[in-house]
Ligand SMILES: O=C(O)CCC(=O)N[C@@H](CCC(=O)O)C(=O)O
């Protein structure tokens with residue numbers, strides 16, 4: 001029996017370290033297992049090899065509450081039996097202790113500790129990254145199906161593109177156009193194609209497990225109870241369609257609506273003195289022209305090269321040695337069209 005009947009999030013926030021295993025049968029006959037704090041596996045009674053092993057994660061950063069609330073609602077509908085899944089699901093509530101503290105992170109940025117980086121420390125975040133990666137690995141091995149992972153976040157700043165995805169850098173693998181079309185069904189028309197390997201959760205699932213995965217940014221950070229979940233209606237419908245059908249044809253990418261960007265470089269915080277040359281509330285994707293001054297650091301000037309370029313995720317307060325911003329270059333209409341037709 002599960003220790004909750006609905007609203008798992010409320011249970012989790014009062015039992016963040018409860019690691020008891022529990023299982024139950026859902027009204028539709030699927031098996032639900034609570035495999036640890038914030039981790040649930042749902043297995044349909046019958047599934048074929050056309051099905052997919054789907055991981056949905058939210059709250060890797062504790063204060064990014066809209067996707068956490070959304071995931072809790074999805075789980076509620078599975079618990080009630082008003083939503084039934086044809087695919088094995090792993091639902092992960094990333095960082096319960098940071099959720100309770102209403103903070104992005106406690107000591108370390110959890111989303112920089114995957115791909116084995118969890119071995120480099122013993123903080124709560126290092127332990128949690130190892131645990132989340134272990135659950136993911138067990139799940140994907142158990143089902144031996146095509147693998148999907150959507151890691152849902154919200155951004156610190158406002159954004160020119162309210163919703164956008166980061167596609168991990170897997171150079172040996174062509175872009176999956178059906179996944180890009182799926183993102184459009186989620187109202188995510190903006191995609192950043194990363195230029196190098198990272199230690200994020202979505203890069204972990206793509207590089208270690210060959211999953212089709214994305215970090216998906218779904219608006220701006222707000223406290224629990226202050227989100228307008230109607231902004232996630234398209235994502236909600238697309239994911240419900242994904243889980244309730246054995247196969248969905250997401251159609252072709254509508255390249256006229258694509259705002260795709262190539263990531264060209266990262267600004268790394270090298271010391272205490274990194275300062276951006278723009279306002280704290282500058283929106284993500286604000287464009288800077290060739291030669292414009294972006295930041296000063298260690299007495300040096302960081303200017304735009306090969307502009308215009310847009311700035312995404314600027315944050316001068318990240319830990320030293322971490323990514324303090326990324327610079328992206330918009331892909332032209334013909335580059336998008338070329339990718340779509342490739
Ligand atoms: O708004 C911000 O500055 C950060 C929002 C956020 O958490 N973004 C993710 C992106 C992960 C990726 O690059 O795939 C992060 O920084 O971890």
Ligand SMILES: [Zn+2]
Nearest residue numbers: 061064153154
């Ligand atoms: Zn985040």
